[in-house]
Amino acid sequence: MSLPPQDHEFLPPYRLLLGPGPSMVHPRVLHALSQPLVGHLDPLFLDLMNDIQALLRATFQTNNEFTIALSGTGSAGMEAVIANLIEPGDRALVGVNGVFGTRLATMIERQGGVPLRIDASWGDIIPAEAVREQLARSAPVKAVVLVHAETSTGARQPLEDVGALCRAHGALLIVDAVTSLGGIPVEVDAWGIDACYSGTQKCLSCPPGLAPLTMSPRAMEAIRQRQTPCHSWYLDLALIADYWNDRSRAYHHTAPISMLYALREALRLVQAEGREARFARHRLNSEALLAGLETLGLTPLPATEHRLPMLNCVTLPDRINDAAVRTRLLEDYGIEIGGGLGPLRGRVWRIGLMGESSREAHVLTLLGALEEIFAHHGWPAQPGRAVHAAVDIYTGSQPTTRRST
Amino acid sequence: MSLPPQDHEFLPPYRLLLGPGPSMVHPRVLHALSQPLVGHLDPLFLDLMNDIQALLRATFQTNNEFTIALSGTGSAGMEAVIANLIEPGDRALVGVNGVFGTRLATMIERQGGVPLRIDASWGDIIPAEAVREQLARSAPVKAVVLVHAETSTGARQPLEDVGALCRAHGALLIVDAVTSLGGIPVEVDAWGIDACYSGTQKCLSCPPGLAPLTMSPRAMEAIRQRQTPCHSWYLDLALIADYWNDRSRAYHHTAPISMLYALREALRLVQAEGREARFARHRLNSEALLAGLETLGLTPLPATEHRLPMLNCVTLPDRINDAAVRTRLLEDYGIEIGGGLGPLRGRVWRIGLMGESSREAHVLTLLGALEEIFAHHGWPAQPGRAVHAAVDIYTGSQPTTRRST
Incomplete structure (x- = not known):
């Protein structure tokens, strides 16, 4: 019952939330939270x-x-x-x-x-x-x-x-x-x-x-x-x-x-964004992410026609150390992605591109960070290839789909 | 399914929350809510x-x-x-x-x-x-x-x-x-x-x-x-x-x-406030509030020794129109107090002085507003007497108990 040592305000660092939720929260929503x-x-x-x-x-x-x-x-x-x-x-x-x-x-x-x-x-x-x-x-x-x-x-x-x-x-x-x-x-x-x-x-x-x-x-x-x-x-x-x-x-x-x-x-x-625009944005960013991840040897778990664009579940090649990568992503880059649950623990990553998290900039950031970590570990990956694969998808898409709120 | 007319941000007015909850929230807490x-x-x-x-x-x-x-x-x-x-x-x-x-x-x-x-x-x-x-x-x-x-x-x-x-x-x-x-x-x-x-x-x-x-x-x-x-x-x-x-x-x-x-x-x-200081603050503000309310003919429901200092439940004389007063308090003064529930509906007010709501300034504000509304309705009340009764309590108390965070 002694007074606990919480003598400081909790001031969270910036996190790029690309896990299975919570997703990024728009500044307007954070502002609404702080109203009297x-x-x-x-x-x-x-x-x-x-x-x-x-x-x-x-x-x-x-x-x-x-x-x-x-x-x-x-x-x-x-x-x-x-x-x-x-x-x-x-x-x-x-x-x-x-x-x-x-x-x-x-x-x-x-x-x-x-x-x-x-x-x-x-x-x-x-x-x-x-x-x-x-x-x-x-x-x-x-x-x-x-x-x-x-x-x-x-x-x-x-x-x-x-x-x-x-x-x-x-x-x-x-x-x-x-x-x-x-x-x-x-x-x-x-x-x-x-x-x-x-x-x-x-x-x-x-x-x-x-x-x-x-x-x-x-x-x-x-x-x-x-x-x-x-x-x-x-x-x-x-x-x-x-x-x-x-x-x-x-x-x-x-x-x-x-x-x-x-x-x-x-x-x-x-x-305000509109249904079709929002769904198209989620589809496009998922497509770009998966294109990049596949160059790193990460393949989606569900069949093509049953993939969720906001929750990209990819299987890991044996050479990849799940925990090591996720720890580096969080500690060095401030990026959160999700690991597997139950029978998929250690075998998949769950990368969320949900709502505000589904942004072209976030996809490129994550792919760049993964390329760097993979290179650091000496895992086979051609530098720049993952980001390039995503860029290819974006440059082939309609500009309107890429717009941010 | 047509797009609803919520075309504006919700910007709440300032409310003095003296009902049965929610109570006032400290700016530091609102700030914590808005962190990423x-x-x-x-x-x-x-x-x-x-x-x-x-x-x-x-x-x-x-x-x-x-x-x-x-x-x-x-x-x-x-x-x-x-x-x-x-x-x-x-x-x-x-x-x-x-x-x-x-x-x-x-x-x-x-x-x-x-x-x-x-x-x-x-x-x-x-x-x-x-x-x-x-x-x-x-x-x-x-x-x-x-x-x-x-x-x-x-x-x-x-x-x-x-x-x-x-x-x-x-x-x-x-x-x-x-x-x-x-x-x-x-x-x-x-x-x-x-x-x-x-x-x-x-x-x-x-x-x-x-x-x-x-x-x-x-x-x-x-x-x-x-x-x-x-x-x-x-x-x-x-x-x-x-x-x-x-x-x-x-x-x-x-x-x-x-x-x-x-x-x-x-x-x-x-x-940070400390247990004893916090409890003393709640007691003092309740005492001052009740002293003021009694000059207006409002008497506490529970016996003296069983009264909660943070929830002051007072019975209304027949001459008082419950709904009319609470509506005026809210609309003209931005003050919320609570009405009665169940068998006490229309017969009592529940005035919360909870946490940040339990402040000397809030007690004086409420008593002043009630005096004005009572005078407006022609209900017997000697102008200034309610506030004065509260002030008497405060001036007789230890200054440390009246300090705000």
Whole structure:
């Protein structure tokens, strides 16, 4: 209980955040965070909550009334959806091809539900055909749960055909869009998604701490029809709906005011850039990065058509010492990239180009630093080749795609 | 899905926050919020997590190894403690004398536990004698759950004698210190508290969004001995212990980085002021406020010896129009105070003098504004008398207690 030695202010150094999140935060968002507080029941703050709901609807491409930012991180969004939609005994089909599918299966079990796993190798996707077969074989199924962007492997799960399949079998479609929202299309209404959650610290480029979340009327009806109350009071979406609803505003908890300031500004930046421009930027920078990395012998884990542009998961040749490179990147260059999780530990890097982190300058910086480190270790790499490969991609692209906000 | 009209930056006006939270935030804390991010696994951030644990141990007056800031608001802290310590069938004695005792009973039920309520009138406390009788009558009891500072009524629950009582009956002592921590003594080890949670937006004067939380070795052992897994994965304290533990640092979720920057700085301010000085400041400003309010016919709800200095709950004479005054305070003076909840709606005001909000200047500002509004409405009040009564208290006090940080 002695007074601890925290006698100095924490003044973080500049970090170039190219890991699996958090991503870089725009100065306008940092500025929003530092604004003085208003009360969480202040009419001005209630307006801000309305603004965020409207901005999130545009971002999720949905008309769902229940579209909010939950007061917890992306994992709280995952738990809220599972805890509210899965009752004891409910069967839920869940795709497991990485850390987050595994986590979803665990959460379903903890709610007393029965996860019916469709397993795939890490880096692969869950084939629509497998979902179709499982749905036919396992009826009744309460929900199909898929991870749109598997952050542990860099795989993009196709979703276009799953919604209709779910409706045909009376199942809800639950989608984890933690890493995808704001970087690739997430079409909640068009794809027939019933529950979709995300995190703020990925392609929305806001600090971590909130979980954007949208629920279809069908999903809200399922919550109203529950036989048992949700185990969680904090994440009870019926209560949270009454708090965010403009007509009721029933006190539930004290919203994280400063974080919501930040999210509003981050979403404004997303809207100002425009969807197509933002997605094109993410694609281009990923293409340039991968072109450079391949000259260094680093190859993407997922198949070409299933690669996420914001989470570039590349396998390491045996000669590369994972920890040594990442330590040098962080200590000498201030650059963070991510290592592998679970079975991929030590075998892959996860390089995030999310939101503000997805910039031409950042790609060139990272490739240059890697070239230098590789040369220092004497690993075969032709100096300048990686940067050159990226430059080739950029010079062949449309200038408008390369513009920064 | 049309682009919403959020075409402007949100620039909040200056508000004097004298409600039940959030409280005023020190400029140093706002500055910490606006610092650029480092990764949540960056060695620098892991050091910051250690700093926060040390600072929180000093604030909670505990040596508990498990002393952390949970990634959710104070209500998430409440839920985490209940969800981890109460298993299906467990009986828990819970004091219910306001909104938060009621909420605790609900949460116990949702975990499948059996809440044994000790009810008291709103504004009263739960007598130790009633706890003793219930414990003797209802064995076995897994936990006794008490709200130290009932934010809905302004009552301070005495806790000094309850810990020994709980140990004698093999029950854990769970304490809600959301509003008390940092404003009055909270002595976790000395009082034999096994689980204690708080919020950041009250007397710690940090924005809302985190829940400081400490658990005794006895409480952690109870978690390890659970027969069933905790329903919540997000709030599973065994997993969260492995994430915050310096030796394991097992990835669980992405910590709310910016909010933790802010909390570190807020806790440094708490330590710099010193416990006794801080508590004396809270007492003095409350005394001065109440002296002024009594000249306006507003009398405190709880008995003298059970009043919280940071949450001054006063009853309104019939002639006072609750909503009209609070609206004028907010719109004309930028001052927020709180109204009543539940059965106290329209009948009381809850005036928060928490952390940075507990300042002599703020007390005088509020009393002056109330005098003006009362005069405007023609309610009997002798102009200048309220401010004068407060000034009398201040001039009779020790000058050191009045100093600001």
